[in-house]
Amino acid sequence: MRADVEALDIRDVAANWVNAAVLQTQVGERIAALADLAHTPLFFGRLDYGGGDHAGHRYYIGRRHVHDAAGDPMVVDWRAPVSQPFYRASRRDPQHVALRRRFGYTAGELTAYEDEHLTDPAAADAPAGALLQREIERPRVGPMRDIVATIQPEQDEIVRAGVEGTVCVQGAPGTGKTAVGLHRVAFLLYAHRERLARTGTLVIGPNASFLRYIEQVLPALGELxxxxxxxxxxxxxxxxxxxxxxxxxxxxxxxxMAEVLRRALWSHVGEPDAPCVVVRGSRRWRVATDELSAVVAELRERGIRYGAAREALPQRIAHAVLVRMERAGEAPDDRTQNAVARDAAVKATVKSLWPPVDPAKLVLRLLSDEGFLATHADGLLTADEQKAVLWPKPARGVKSAPWTPADAVLVDEASDLVSRTPSLGHVVLDEAQDLSPMQYRAVGRRCSTGSATVLGDLAQGTTPWSTAGWAEALAHLGKPDAAVEELTRGFRVPRHVIDYASRLLPAIAPELAPATSVRESPGDFAVRPVPAAELTDAVVAACREALTREGSVGLIAAAARLPALTAALDAAGLPYLDPGEETTPTARLTLVPATLAKGLEYDSVVLDEPAAIVDGEPDTRTGLRRLYVTLTRAVTALTVLHATPLPQELAD
Structure with a gap:
C-alpha cells in the first residue's frame, strides 16, 4: 500500500502550484502514516461469523486497514463496526460470532493462537485468556504501547462512546485509563475523521515526561x-x-478569580462626558451623551466579550449618525457607515469609552496594585487571600515580572474575556485530578463547542487544589452533564502490590472502591527495613538485582534523596535515564523523582524511603497520595527500602 502511494505521479494533476504543494503534502502524510513499525504485527485477531449480516465471512482484525492489490480488505481496522464483537462477544452474547481467534507474537513473529468457540458448547477451546494474560504481563520496554489486542469490554464501551458527549473516567492505577483515552481519540478520528480534521484534536498530559512516554501510541495506530x-x-x-x-x-x-478578572476588565468601560461630533463635508452630526450611554449600556448587557463589544461600538455610533443623515434627506450606504466608523472623532470617543486592554497588563496590575485588587476582589476574596496573591516587592534592579504558572492561567482567562479562545473538536485531559478550577476553565475553553475525555484518579491527586469530586471538576470544565465511568479492574499492577497500596485508600480517598487485579501473577514484592547508614547502598544493590530481570527498571525517590542516589549510581557504574527517555539494551534503569512518577510504569520498581516521599509534600494527606502513586508504578516487581519507619497506614 505504501509502495502504491510512493509510485503516484502527481506532477501534472494540479491546476496550479498551490494545489500541487497541498497534494504533495497530503501524499507525504499518507506515506508517513503507512510506515512499518518494527515488531508490530498488522493483525492480532480473527472473527468467523456464523450468522447475521456477515454470516459465512471471516475477518482478520488489526491495528490498520490493509487491502490487497485489487482493493479487497485483508485486515479490518479494529475500529470498524464489524470488529466490535472481537472485544465484546461472549458465550452469553456471541453477537453472531462462531469463532474468535487471538494470535500471539514474540518479537513480531507469530508464535501461538487461541480459539474460542462462542456458539458451539461441545467444541474444545484453548485455555481461556492465556494469550491475553501473556500480552498483559509482557515486559514494558520503552514508551507506552497500544492495547488494541487486549481492550476489555468495559474499556471498549468508553472507547466507542459517541463524539457528542463528554466522558469522565475515574480509574484506579493500572486500569488502563490513559490507554482508553488515547484509543478513544483514535476511534473518534476513524468514525468522524472529516469533522475532527477540520476542528482538531488535542491530548493534554501532566508534564513533558509523560507526553514523551505516550507519544508513540497514536502514530502506531496511524494517527499522526x-x-x-x-x-x-x-x-x-x-x-x-x-x-x-x-x-x-x-x-x-x-x-x-474569574469573577475578579471580569470585574477588573470591565471597570475600564467608562461613561461619556461629551457628545461625539462627526464632520462630513459642510455638515456636523452630533450623537448626544445620553445616546452614547445607552449604546454602551446595551453592549455591556449583551454578554459578549470585551473585545467584540469594543469592535461593535464604532459601528453603533456610525449607525446613529446615519439615522440622522437619513432624517435630513440624505441617502447614505454601507460605505458611508464604515467611513464614519473610521472617523477620528468616533475613534477618540471609542478610546475614551472603551479603551483597549492587554490581558497580561491587566493581570500584572491586579497582582501588583493592592488597591486595584482590593476594589475588584471585594466580597470575593478575604483580606488574607488578597495578600496571598499579591506579588512581593521586587528586589532593587529587578524589572521583569515574577510570573508563575498560576499567573499564566489568569492571563489565559483574561485573554478569553477579551476575545474568544478557539474551540477544538475533542480534547483528552489526562491526570485531571491535579488541575485547579482555573486550569479546568482553561481546558474547557478549548473544547467549548466540542467534547472531551477526562481521565483521572481522585486518590492520586497531589496538588493543594486537587479535585475533591468529579461533579465539581466537570462543572468548571463546562461539561456538567458528562457521564462518569469507573474502572476498577487492574491489568497492570500485580495483585500483591495493589493490595498493599490500597491500604492507603481509607486515608486518601475513602469514597473510592479498592482496585482489583486480574493478573494471575501476584508479583515479586518485598518491603525491607535497612539501617540508615546502609540505605543508599542497599538501593543500588536492589537496582542491580532488578536489572537481572527482563524489562525496564524505575528507581523512584523523593527530591531530597536524589543527589545521594545520583552520586551512588555514578560510583557504582550504573547508567540511568531521565523520566520519559526510551530504554536501550545498555540503559534500562530510570531515576524518577516522585513528583514525576504519575502516569509512568516500569516492570520493576525500587522505591526509596517512603517517609521521605510523604515528608516532601505540604501536608500528610498529599504526601500519602504521592506515596500511593509511586507504589503503583510497578508492572512485575516492587521493592520498598526504608530506614525511617513506614507511615502508620502501611505499617499496620
Whole structure:
C-alpha cells in the first residue's frame, strides 16, 4: 500500500502550484502514516461469523486497514463496526460470532493462537485468556504501547462512546485509563475523521515526561495529526520565571478569580462626558451623551466579550449618525457607515469609552496594585487571600515580572474575556485530578463547542487544589452533564502490590472502591527495613538485582534523596535515564523523582524511603497520595527500602 502511494505521479494533476504543494503534502502524510513499525504485527485477531449480516465471512482484525492489490480488505481496522464483537462477544452474547481467534507474537513473529468457540458448547477451546494474560504481563520496554489486542469490554464501551458527549473516567492505577483515552481519540478520528480534521484534536498530559512516554501510541495506530501538550504550554502567554507557594497557588487557582478578572476588565468601560461630533463635508452630526450611554449600556448587557463589544461600538455610533443623515434627506450606504466608523472623532470617543486592554497588563496590575485588587476582589476574596496573591516587592534592579504558572492561567482567562479562545473538536485531559478550577476553565475553553475525555484518579491527586469530586471538576470544565465511568479492574499492577497500596485508600480517598487485579501473577514484592547508614547502598544493590530481570527498571525517590542516589549510581557504574527517555539494551534503569512518577510504569520498581516521599509534600494527606502513586508504578516487581519507619497506614 505504501509502495502504491510512493509510485503516484502527481506532477501534472494540479491546476496550479498551490494545489500541487497541498497534494504533495497530503501524499507525504499518507506515506508517513503507512510506515512499518518494527515488531508490530498488522493483525492480532480473527472473527468467523456464523450468522447475521456477515454470516459465512471471516475477518482478520488489526491495528490498520490493509487491502490487497485489487482493493479487497485483508485486515479490518479494529475500529470498524464489524470488529466490535472481537472485544465484546461472549458465550452469553456471541453477537453472531462462531469463532474468535487471538494470535500471539514474540518479537513480531507469530508464535501461538487461541480459539474460542462462542456458539458451539461441545467444541474444545484453548485455555481461556492465556494469550491475553501473556500480552498483559509482557515486559514494558520503552514508551507506552497500544492495547488494541487486549481492550476489555468495559474499556471498549468508553472507547466507542459517541463524539457528542463528554466522558469522565475515574480509574484506579493500572486500569488502563490513559490507554482508553488515547484509543478513544483514535476511534473518534476513524468514525468522524472529516469533522475532527477540520476542528482538531488535542491530548493534554501532566508534564513533558509523560507526553514523551505516550507519544508513540497514536502514530502506531496511524494517527499522526493529534497535537499533544501540557496545560502550562497551552497558557504560555507570559514567561514563567517564578513559583507560588501552596497558599498563593490555591487562591489563584480558585474559580472566584474569574469573577475578579471580569470585574477588573470591565471597570475600564467608562461613561461619556461629551457628545461625539462627526464632520462630513459642510455638515456636523452630533450623537448626544445620553445616546452614547445607552449604546454602551446595551453592549455591556449583551454578554459578549470585551473585545467584540469594543469592535461593535464604532459601528453603533456610525449607525446613529446615519439615522440622522437619513432624517435630513440624505441617502447614505454601507460605505458611508464604515467611513464614519473610521472617523477620528468616533475613534477618540471609542478610546475614551472603551479603551483597549492587554490581558497580561491587566493581570500584572491586579497582582501588583493592592488597591486595584482590593476594589475588584471585594466580597470575593478575604483580606488574607488578597495578600496571598499579591506579588512581593521586587528586589532593587529587578524589572521583569515574577510570573508563575498560576499567573499564566489568569492571563489565559483574561485573554478569553477579551476575545474568544478557539474551540477544538475533542480534547483528552489526562491526570485531571491535579488541575485547579482555573486550569479546568482553561481546558474547557478549548473544547467549548466540542467534547472531551477526562481521565483521572481522585486518590492520586497531589496538588493543594486537587479535585475533591468529579461533579465539581466537570462543572468548571463546562461539561456538567458528562457521564462518569469507573474502572476498577487492574491489568497492570500485580495483585500483591495493589493490595498493599490500597491500604492507603481509607486515608486518601475513602469514597473510592479498592482496585482489583486480574493478573494471575501476584508479583515479586518485598518491603525491607535497612539501617540508615546502609540505605543508599542497599538501593543500588536492589537496582542491580532488578536489572537481572527482563524489562525496564524505575528507581523512584523523593527530591531530597536524589543527589545521594545520583552520586551512588555514578560510583557504582550504573547508567540511568531521565523520566520519559526510551530504554536501550545498555540503559534500562530510570531515576524518577516522585513528583514525576504519575502516569509512568516500569516492570520493576525500587522505591526509596517512603517517609521521605510523604515528608516532601505540604501536608500528610498529599504526601500519602504521592506515596500511593509511586507504589503503583510497578508492572512485575516492587521493592520498598526504608530506614525511617513506614507511615502508620502501611505499617499496620
Amino acid at each position: 495529526q493529534v497535537r499533544q501538550s501540557t496545560v502550562d504550554a497551552l497558557v504560555a502567554h507570559v514567561p514563567v520565571r517564578a513559583e507560588d507557594d501552596a497558599r498563593a497557588a490555591a487562591v489563584k487557582g480558585d474559580a472566584r
